[in-house]
Amino acid sequence: MLIYVLRRILYTVPIAIGVSLVCFALIHLAPGDPLSSIIPEGASPETVAQIRTAYGFDRPLPVQYLKWLGHVVTGDFGTSIMTRRPVLSEVLPAIANTLTLAAAAVTFGFLLGCAFGVVSGYVAGTPTDRAVTAVSITGVSIPHYWLGMVLIVVFAVNLNLLPATGMGEGGSGSFGFGWDSLQYLILPALTLSVIPAGIIARSVRGTVAEVRKQDYMQTLYAKGLPGRRVFVHVVKNALPAVLAVMGLQLAQLLGGSILVETVFSWPGTGFLLNNAIFTRDLPMLQGTILVLAMFFVLINLLVDILQTAVDPRIKRA
Amino acid sequence: MTRRSFLRLLSAASLTALTMMSAQHDRAWAQGKPGVLRVAMTAGDIPLTTGQPSQGGEGIRFMGITLYDGLTRWDLSKSDKAAQIIPALAESWVVNPADQKIWTFTLRKGVTFHDGSEFNADAVVWNLDKLMKKESPQFDQSQANQAASYFAPIASWRKIDDWTVEITTKRVDAVLPYNLASLFMSSPKRWEELGKDWAKFAEKPSGTGPWMLESFKPRERAELVRNPNHWDKTRITKSERLILLPMPDANTRVAALLSGQVDWIEAPPPDSVPRLKQQKMQIVTNLYPHIWPYQLSFLDDSPFKDIRIRKAANLAIDREGIAKMLGGLAVPAKGMVDDKHPWFGKPTFQIKYDPAQAKALLKEAGYGPDKPVKVKVIISPSGSGQMQPLPMNEFIKENFKDVGIDMEFEVMDWEALRTRRRLGADAPENKGRHGINNSWAYWDPDIGLIAAAGSFARVPVGFNWGDYKDAKADELALKAKAAFDAAEQNKILAELHTRLVDEAMWIWVVHDLNPRAMRPNVKGFVQAQSWFQDLTPVSVE
Numbered sequence: 029m030l031i032y033v034l035r036r037i038l039y040t041v042p043i044a045i046g047v048s049l050v051c052f053a054l055i056h057l058a059p060g061d062p063l064s065s066i067i068p069e070g071a072s073p074e075t076v077a078q079i080r081t082a083y084g085f086d087r088p089l090p091v092q093y094l095k096w097l098g099h100v101v102t103g104d105f106g107t108s109i110m111t112r113r114p115v116l117s118e119v120l121p122a123i124a125n126t127l128t129l130a131a132a133a134v135t136f137g138f139l140l141g142c143a144f145g146v147v148s149g150y151v152a153g154t155p156t157d158r159a160v161t162a163v164s165i166t167g168v169s170i171p172h173y174w175l176g177m178v179l180i181v182v183f184a185v186n187l188n189l190l191p192a193t194g195m196g197e198g199g200s201g202s203f204g205f206g207w208d209s210l211q212y213l214i215l216p217a218l219t220l221s222v223i224p225a226g227i228i229a230r231s232v233r234g235t236v237a238e239v240r241k242q243d244y245m246q247t248l249y250a251k252g253l254p255g256r257r258v259f260v261h262v263v264k265n266a267l268p269a270v271l272a273v274m275g276l277q278l279a280q281l282l283g284g285s286i287l288v289e290t291v292f293s294w295p296g297t298g299f300l301l302n303n304a305i306f307t308r309d310l311p312m313l314q315g316t317i318l319v320l321a322m323f324f325v326l327i328n329l330l331v332d333i334l335q336t337a338v339d340p341r342i343k344r345a
Numbered sequence: 346m347t348r349r350s351f352l353r354l355l356s357a358a359s360l361t362a363l364t365m366m367s368a369q370h371d372r373a374w375a376q377g378k379p380g381v382l383r384v385a386m387t388a389g390d391i392p393l394t395t396g397q398p399s400q401g402g403e404g405i406r407f408m409g410i411t412l413y414d415g416l417t418r419w420d421l422s423k424s425d426k427a428a429q430i431i432p433a434l435a436e437s438w439v440v441n442p443a444d445q446k447i448w449t450f451t452l453r454k455g456v457t458f459h460d461g462s463e464f465n466a467d468a469v470v471w472n473l474d475k476l477m478k479k480e481s482p483q484f485d486q487s488q489a490n491q492a493a494s495y496f497a498p499i500a501s502w503r504k505i506d507d508w509t510v511e512i513t514t515k516r517v518d519a520v521l522p523y524n525l526a527s528l529f530m531s532s533p534k535r536w537e538e539l540g541k542d543w544a545k546f547a548e549k550p551s552g553t554g555p556w557m558l559e560s561f562k563p564r565e566r567a568e569l570v571r572n573p574n575h576w577d578k579t580r581i582t583k584s585e586r587l588i589l590l591p592m593p594d595a596n597t598r599v600a601a602l603l604s605g606q607v608d609w610i611e612a613p614p615p616d617s618v619p620r621l622k623q624q625k626m627q628i629v630t631n632l633y634p635h636i637w638p639y640q641l642s643f644l645d646d647s648p649f650k651d652i653r654i655r656k657a658a659n660l661a662i663d664r665e666g667i668a669k670m671l672g673g674l675a676v677p678a679k680g681m682v683d684d685k686h687p688w689f690g691k692p693t694f695q696i697k698y699d700p701a702q703a704k705a706l707l708k709e710a711g712y713g714p715d716k717p718v719k720v721k722v723i724i725s726p727s728g729s730g731q732m733q734p735l736p737m738n739e740f741i742k743e744n745f746k747d748v749g750i751d752m753e754f755e756v757m758d759w760e761a762l763r764t765r766r767r768l769g770a771d772a773p774e775n776k777g778r779h780g781i782n783n784s785w786a787y788w789d790p791d792i793g794l795i796a797a798a799g800s801f802a803r804v805p806v807g808f809n810w811g812d813y814k815d816a817k818a819d820e821l822a823l824k825a826k827a828a829f830d831a832a833e834q835n836k837i838l839a840e841l842h843t844r845l846v847d848e849a850m851w852i853w854v855v856h857d858l859n860p861r862a863m864r865p866n867v868k869g870f871v872q873a874q875s876w877f878q879d880l881t882p883v884s885v886e
Binding site: 058061066067071072073075076079082110111112113118122177180181184185188191192193194195199200201290291292293295299300302303306307308 | 497543564594603604
């Protein structure tokens with residue numbers, strides 16, 4: 029097991045380098061000048077050249093990449109062009125805010141998804157299954173930014189039950205577990221949970237239905253096991269496949285949602301990325317994307333390890 | 346207790362708890378407080394707080410003229426005429442008659458920074474060093490970037506005595522007082538106290554402005570409080586506290602206002618205005634120095650070299666129709682500046698919707714609906730001051746098609762478009778592009794007219810994108826640059842504007858009306874005809 033884990037960790041190194049290279053290249057290939065948002069109107073060529081030198085954009089791209097990578101390895105993700113604050117000091121609080129949102133969305137999404145999936149899988153082929161499947165497909169298909177706006181209009185504007193935006197009167201610094209804070213979390217978390225709930229429901233339904241068709245299920249019933257005990261066996265056998273889907277969904281939620289966080293002005297990684305894109309803040313973009321990509325890689329690694337622990341056949345494969 | 350009854354009990358308890366929570370919580374977010382003004386900005390982040398704000402005009406509006414003052418400032422107290430430059434930290438100034446490049450500024454006495462230190466000539470020199478003298482310890486590249494276009498005309502500066510400063514411009518330049526309104530004075534003492542660290546200064550800034558920054562959290566909020574010691578007693582803030590919230594999504598801003606989470610929103614989308622009015626919100630609009638145009642190329646391959654085609658294009662647009670499409674939040678343009686502006690002048694070419702005359706001009710130039718003239722322009726789907734660029738461009742494309750102009754778009758994002766404008770029409774990237782749809786400001790004579798039209802002001806040193814060359818316009822532009830009397834300068838600028846309209850230098854479409862919406866309990870706001878606004882007289886009841 030230890031060798032397997034070490035080998036998987038080793039695999040992440042080339043992935044990380046590849047991700048850093050791709051994100052650096054894509055950002056620099058995008059049209060427009062990375063300094064266009066800070067070069068003042070009517071700046072002389074000398075001023076433009078001076079700003080370019082000050083930010084290191086006068087060097088060839090491979091040199092810029094290697095220099096950036098060298099700094100990243102030492103934990104220095106650079107400084108934001110727009111705010112002049114260290115990228116890491118911007119990204120980490122944003123990740124914490126996105127984690128808060130993702131945790132709530134995961135709770136909603138996983139509970140709803142698993143409940144729908146199990147019910148649907150148990151009664152596969154019946155009208156109830158079709159109804160639950162229809163709801164799940166709707167969840168996957170619905171544009172969540174649109175849903176976010178609808179929820180805001182209904183619950184914040186019309187019913188005036190929940191706040192429309194932000195993380196509370198004191199901002200993220202004073203966000204806690206009281207109702208004063210949690211009321212700000214409900215609408216964005218619900219919005220963000222709809223797609224994972226739908227995907228998980230579909231996945232759980234398929235797996236549960238498949239497991240229930242297996243011969244050993246008949247054996248369990250034949251041996252007189254009560255339904256509750258059989259259910260435990262169904263869950264245990266369905267778990268590896270469901271875990272993989274959940275891991276991917278969790279990683280995606282941790283990446284934040286540019287649209288949902290922008291609609292709710294939630295100061296997470298999605299909001300940060302949106303701002304960095306619109307202001308062409310390349311160091312911020314590079315740093316944020318790399319940190320998020322590494323999160324993705326890390327979560328996949330953890331899920332793989334967890335899957336292997338649950339189902340040792342995966343390791344042998 | 347059976348499992349079923351336990352579940353029932355649990356459900357009932359949860360429902361009761363939820364109901365109680367919802368009934369008991371005071372919805373503080375929906376109530377607001379008297380004396381606290383909560384503003385939703387369009388920016389996605391808090392503008393830089395060190396002195397020279399980021400985020401363009403909005404940055405200066407909320408984090409420039411609030412915390413800081415310049416040697417001059419805009420008079421934002423009137424809504425019925427264009428904002429003018431008036432004295433601020435400099436009480437007065439004179440230009441040396443023997444050498445008009447030398448300006449002497451007499452500073453206002455008794456002004457203190459928020460930290461209590463005195464504002465004087467040393468502070469002015471220190472602040473100009475901060476922006477322009479790279480070897481000075483306080484030089485800040487970030488602030489220099491934001492201010493470069495404002496300090497561009499300045500060659501040197503020196504202290505004469507504690508209350509007098511001399512500034513020398515690179516060439517004779519009567520526009521300098523406009524530029525100085527956006528060069529803000531930070532406290533040298535606070536910077537020293539904080540270990541000469543601009544990052545720390547950003548968290549605890551000190552200026553001389555009517556508001557003081559109490560706290561800020563990037564991308565979330567900034568809280569400013571009243572400066573009771575502001576030197577201008579008429580501008581002691583009516584509100585005790587100002588909370589700035591970045592909210593880049595327009596629909597979110599509207600929802601935040603309607604749900605009572607904020608008192609004031611910038612730039613509500615036109616389609617939200619009826620709903621806002623229905624909910625008794627105040628919709629405040631006014632003209633300001635903004636124009637939505639097509640800047641044209643005058644290169645050899647451009648059809649717009651022909652004045653008949655430029656005039657035909659200007660006459661082909663149904664501006665009233667566009668204003669209607671925008672919910673009345675725009676007014677038809679009759680030139681670069683609005684027709685009530687002191688620089689409007691008396692153009693003989695009347696910009697209006699006259700497709701018959703447009704067709705006649707095109708026919709004279711050898712074109713028509715059967716043989717359309719083909720033009721290609723660069724547009725963006727969004728951007729600062731770009732209003733609703735996609736529907737507006739589609740609308741105009743149809744107008745053009747009706748008279749015989751076939752307009753093709755090259756769509757790119759806002760920053761890419763700005764880069765292409767900065768390069769000029771003759772850059773290889775812009776080959777074959779005959780115009781660029783880049784909204785424009787005319788808050789000072791340079792950006793509005795002189796450097797937009799002067800052949801000596803080709804990009805990147807000026808704003809002349811399309812290589813417009815007109816000896817008469819050049820002569821008037823240079824004359825305006827050297828006119829130190831405001832009335833005389835306005836007169837020359839009016840002549841220049843008349844010339845530009847008569848030559849149909851650009852295709853001018855509409856002026857934005859700078860809408861903002863606020864709750865009924867927000868009082869005292871006077872919307873100046875400016876990109877900047879004064880929040881000091883605003884109160885929340």
